[in-house]
Amino acid sequence: MAVIRDVMPAFELFQPTSVEAAQAVLDRYGAGAWVLAGGLDSLDWLKDRIRRPQAVVDLGAIAELKGIRERDGGLEIGAMTTLTEVVRHPGVRERYAILLEAAEAAASPQIRNQATIGGNVSQDARCWYYRAGWPCYRAGGNICYADTPDAINREHAILGADRCVAVNPSDTAPALIVLDAQMVIRTAGGGERVVSAEDYFVGPGIDITRMTVLEPGALLTAIRLPRTWAGAQFYFEKIRDRQVWDFALVSVASAMTTSGSTIERIRIAVNGVAARPLRLRAVEAVAEGRPRNEATAVVAANLAVEGAQPLGFNAYKVPLMRNLVKRAIRGVEAAAWTS
Amino acid sequence: MSLSRRNFIKGVIAGGAAASSAAYLFRGAGSLFGQTSAPGSVERLLSLTVNGQTRRVDVLKQETLAMTLRYKLGLTGTKIGCDRAECGACTVLIDDVPHYSCSVLTHTVRGRRIVTIEGLEGPGGVLHPVQQAVVDEQGFQCAFCLPGFVMAAVGALKTNPNPTREELAHAVSGNLCRCQDYDKILTSLLRGAEYMRRTT
Amino acid sequence: MDILTWGRNPWDQPVLTHISWNLLWAALFAGLAFLVAHASYMIFSAHRKRHAAETDAMEIARADLPDRIVRHSLPARLFHWLMAAAMFTLLITAFLPVVGLRFPWVTWHWIAGLTLTGSILFHIIHATVWLDFWSIWVGPRDLPELRAELLRDLGHDVPGPRPGKYPLGNRLYHLAIVVVALVAVVTGLCMMVRIRTPFFTRNPYLFSDTTWGVTYVDHGLAGVTLVGLVIAHVYFAARPEKWWITKAMILGWITRRQYLEHHDPDRWAVRQLPTPNSATPNSTTPNSGLASPTL
Ligand SMILES: Cc1cc2nc3c(=O)[nH]c(=O)nc-3n(C[C@H](O)[C@H](O)[C@H](O)COP(=O)(O)OP(=O)(O)OC[C@H]3O[C@@H](n4cnc5c(N)ncnc54)[C@H](O)[C@@H]3O)c2cc1C
Numbered sequence: 001m002a003v004i005r006d007v008m009p010a011f012e013l014f015q016p017t018s019v020e021a022a023q024a025v026l027d028r029y030g031a032g033a034w035v036l037a038g039g040l041d042s043l044d045w046l047k048d049r050i051r052r053p054q055a056v057v058d059l060g061a062i063a064e065l066k067g068i069r070e071r072d073g074g075l076e077i078g079a080m081t082t083l084t085e086v087v088r089h090p091g092v093r094e095r096y097a098i099l100l101e102a103a104e105a106a107a108s109p110q111i112r113n114q115a116t117i118g119g120n121v122s123q124d125a126r127c128w129y130y131r132a133g134w135p136c137y138r139a140g141g142n143i144c145y146a147d148t149p150d151a152i153n154r155e156h157a158i159l160g161a162d163r164c165v166a167v168n169p170s171d172t173a174p175a176l177i178v179l180d181a182q183m184v185i186r187t188a189g190g191g192e193r194v195v196s197a198e199d200y201f202v203g204p205g206i207d208i209t210r211m212t213v214l215e216p217g218a219l220l221t222a223i224r225l226p227r228t229w230a231g232a233q234f235y236f237e238k239i240r241d242r243q244v245w246d247f248a249l250v251s252v253a254s255a256m257t258t259s260g261s262t263i264e265r266i267r268i269a270v271n272g273v274a275a276r277p278l279r280l281r282a283v284e285a286v287a288e289g290r291p292r293n294e295a296t297a298v299v300a301a302n303l304a305v306e307g308a309q310p311l312g313f314n315a316y317k318v319p320l321m322r323n324l325v326k327r328a329i330r331g332v333e334a335a336a337w338t339s
Numbered sequence: 340m341s342l343s344r345r346n347f348i349k350g351v352i353a354g355g356a357a358a359s360s361a362a363y364l365f366r367g368a369g370s371l372f373g374q375t376s377a378p379g380s381v382e383r384l385l386s387l388t389v390n391g392q393t394r395r396v397d398v399l400k401q402e403t404l405a406m407t408l409r410y411k412l413g414l415t416g417t418k419i420g421c422d423r424a425e426c427g428a429c430t431v432l433i434d435d436v437p438h439y440s441c442s443v444l445t446h447t448v449r450g451r452r453i454v455t456i457e458g459l460e461g462p463g464g465v466l467h468p469v470q471q472a473v474v475d476e477q478g479f480q481c482a483f484c485l486p487g488f489v490m491a492a493v494g495a496l497k498t499n500p501n502p503t504r505e506e507l508a509h510a511v512s513g514n515l516c517r518c519q520d521y522d523k524i525l526t527s528l529l530r531g532a533e534y535m536r537r538t539t
Numbered sequence: 540m541d542i543l544t545w546g547r548n549p550w551d552q553p554v555l556t557h558i559s560w561n562l563l564w565a566a567l568f569a570g571l572a573f574l575v576a577h578a579s580y581m582i583f584s585a586h587r588k589r590h591a592a593e594t595d596a597m598e599i600a601r602a603d604l605p606d607r608i609v610r611h612s613l614p615a616r617l618f619h620w621l622m623a624a625a626m627f628t629l630l631i632t633a634f635l636p637v638v639g640l641r642f643p644w645v646t647w648h649w650i651a652g653l654t655l656t657g658s659i660l661f662h663i664i665h666a667t668v669w670l671d672f673w674s675i676w677v678g679p680r681d682l683p684e685l686r687a688e689l690l691r692d693l694g695h696d697v698p699g700p701r702p703g704k705y706p707l708g709n710r711l712y713h714l715a716i717v718v719v720a721l722v723a724v725v726t727g728l729c730m731m732v733r734i735r736t737p738f739f740t741r742n743p744y745l746f747s748d749t750t751w752g753v754t755y756v757d758h759g760l761a762g763v764t765l766v767g768l769v770i771a772h773v774y775f776a777a778r779p780e781k782w783w784i785t786k787a788m789i790l791g792w793i794t795r796r797q798y799l800e801h802h803d804p805d806r807w808a809v810r811q812l813p814t815p816n817s818a819t820p821n822s823t824t825p826n827s828g829l830a831s832p833t834l
């Protein structure tokens with residue numbers, strides 16, 4: 001899509017000051033409404049004229065969605081808290097440093113100053129065929145342009161593809177899964193629903209046109225970090241082409257507790273390999289109770305990529321993911337890169 | 340405020356730029372002069388605090404801050420490179436924090452303090468230390484990216500006045516230079532940090 | 540109400556993508572409305588049935604017939620139920636996600652689709668080789684029967700022809716199902732080229748965008764039509780006065796009385812088999828005294 005540099009097509013702009021008022025507008029405009037957080041995903045769609053909402057609902061004036069609070073010995077992060085605020089928060093730094101690393105790895109400084117954590121986990125796929133406005137499955141059509149014999153699909157999925165091969169672009173997502181974060185949702189009916197970060201994301205098999213469980217009219221209000229993994233040993237690594245702006249080719253996040261050299265508990269998730277961030281439960285199961293060494297890391301890493309189905313240009317993601325899982329489990333110094 | 344010759348010329352140029360580009364840029368924007376309002380939606384007329392001045396502007400709901408600054412307020416020092424949050428040319432400070440003004444709806448910054456490259460200079464046209472450093476070091480080639488880099492650096496120096504070269508590089512990593520002049524840009528920005536520490 | 544959904548392909552041409560899921564609700568509504576309409580008609584109408592005395596007389600006249608008459612052979616019944624299972628799986632996997640119950644449906648869908656395709660192939664061969672192939676079809680020669688049935692439905696006592704093995708309604712239904720299911724199967728098989736299966740390399744560019752659009756729309760149209768048809772089918776199978784037909788699809792046979800009451804023995808002639816021990820009216824062993832009609 002050619003970049004258009006004039007003003008977007010007209011829409012109504014609402015700046016409600018409460019979640020209820022925001023949902024009333026969403027209800028009034030139905031499919032014609034668009035939720036705006038930091039706008040760094042939203043505005044691309046609107047500028048490119050691919051989405052043409054009648055009404056945009058800016059959540060920026062809703063005070064209850066902002067800021068980081070202590071809650072039940074953990075933290076509650078308002079959905080409209082910016083990534084920079086997350087990075088700078090002392091509680092995050094002390095107990096949930098992996099979220100800091102992940103948020104700091106996203107996009108660029110100016111984007112982090114404005115992008116919200118709620119928007120980061122709710123952002124749409126970056127598959128460029130989809131973003132160009134082509135009628136692919138995700139856009140409601142009946143084809144995946146990225147999974148054709150001559151498609152350019154270097155950034156696409158190696159796991160869990162079901163017709164659509166787009167990947168989830170969020171850097172905070174795998175970190176939140178590892179921390180067992182709880183996503184607080186206000187449903188369109190006004191009720192509160194809490195789902196774990198792992199279940200917040202959906203793959204194309206379940207819903208090919210959405211990235212999350214958010215139904216139209218629902219809002220993510222907060223993300224709760226429970227005590228469970230506070231202060232654990234964390235590992236986060238994001239591999240990308242340029243160190244700024246670029247989305248993860250593959251990223252890995254893990255939290256573990258050890259006793260002596262034995263892995264007691266571990267949680268590990270990857271992103272950039274499937275349409276949703278993947279928690280690697282099988283890897284967790286084999287690693288738990290084993291010594292934290294090269295042998296365990298190799299077994300776990302091989303298990304992690306089992307069933308991978310690379311496309312024309314993304315086979316490199318298989319060894320990349322394997323190595324990242326290995327490094328997450330073994331630690332950086334000792335884990336040898338293999339291909 | 341005494342109207343200096345320089346400011347007067349600037350005003351005339353800016354006014355001309357605003358008038359001539361508006362018709363072109365806002366043509367696809369629907370009924371520019373007749374945009375109706377749904378009940379409960381924002382008022383088009385708003386007050387913006389830009390470079391210490393309160394300016395009344397008529398802003399389309401879908402207008403970005405970069406557009407308002409350049410084509411409504413005549414502040415063309417803020418550049419638009421990509422219009423997609425991918426280059427940094429449009430960087431301005433909002434409440435002292437660097438933002439891409441191409442990716443901010445003007446209506447979302449009502450009541451906040453906006454500073455553009457034009458707002459850096461002190462009374463009597465004294466350059467900001469970072470600007471002065473850029474002049475002294477001749478940090479840029481074509482300098483299209485300059486305003487963005489300077490604003491990003493000025494913003495970063497507010498939270499970290501004494502950055503290492505690496506820290507400052509990280510702070511301005513959201514700005515691209517088409518002339519690939521990064522090394523000299525960093526040197527001049529670091530010099531700017533030094534000037535700032537000296538002046539305070 | 541939208542009936543079809545459109546998109547613009549990379550060459551900015553309008554292309555069909557799917558049917559609108561409004562049609563699913565329309566089909567559900569149509570199926571249920573038909574059900575309600577028919578049920579109320581059956582309750583309030585003067586539907587003419589053969590008098591019991593008439594059937595009594597025929598039974599005496601044809602006492603030579605065994606008391607159980609084979610209607611569906613075991614393979615035929617197995618096919619029917621296998622096909623029904625496949626059909627229900629297809630409907631459920633296709634439409635539950637549409638109405639909001641989401642799960643990874645595509646793999647189950649195409650597996651059921653292949654099962655359906657296989658059982659249909661089997662059925663065609665079986666019916667051609669072993670059954671009276673033409674007994675299920677409708678043609679101009681059925682017009683008198685149609686007229687008689689309609690008149691009976693309107694409460695008239697008419698002599699007109701009685702059906703052979705399959706009542707006219709059954710045959711009309713079969714025709715509709717053949718057309719619609721074949722559309723679903725043929726389009727569905729084509730659509731398998733778009734998804735990942737173990738059989739071949741996907742090739743989404745096998746057809747042009749336009750052809751694919753039409754394929755998806757036809758598949759969808761056939762799908763929602765089947766919703767209506769299946770509702771009607773299940774409804775009739777469950778109706779008390781049709782229950783004997785349903786039972787025959789389970790057990791395989793009908794009684795002599797049912798045979799005589801509902802069929803024209805000339806159009807569905809029962810081939811008399813030599814039965815070693817003549818059946819007693821209360822016989823409980825299903826296989827004793829069975830007569831095999833020409834199937
Ligand atoms: C050039 C560029 C590079 C980037 N690189 C990266 C990267 O490397 N890693 C990364 O993780 N991200 C990256 N991003 C994305 C960016 O980090 C944003 O965080 C993210 O896309 C959206 O956050 P936002 O607050 O701007 O939300 P918006 O763009 O306003 O919203 C995003 C989506 O979520 C919905 N939404 C937002 N908030 C809520 C809510 N509370 N409830 C319900 N729905 C909501 C919106 O309707 C919209 O559909 C990049 C973006 C750009 C433009």
Ligand code: HEM
Pocket residue numbers: 142163556557558626629630633634645648649651652653655656720723724726727728730731733734755756758759761762763765
């Ligand atoms: C007979 C009952 C059937 C019904 C009711 C049915 C219904 C549907 C529906 C509603 C869809 C979604 C179509 C769309 O997205 O526009 C679909 C998709 C599909 N069907 Fe069927 N179908 C049937 C039979 C079959 C058969 C026999 C096959 C294959 C052998 C098949 C293979 C497929 C495939 C592969 C898709 C997925 C295509 C895609 O999403 O790209 N279907 N079906």
Ligand code: FES
Pocket residue numbers: 418419420421422423424425426427428429430439440441442
């Ligand atoms: S113009 Fe705003 S970042 Fe490029």
Ligand code: FES
Pocket residue numbers: 479480481482483484485515516517518519520
């Ligand atoms: S100096 Fe030319 S773009 Fe940076």
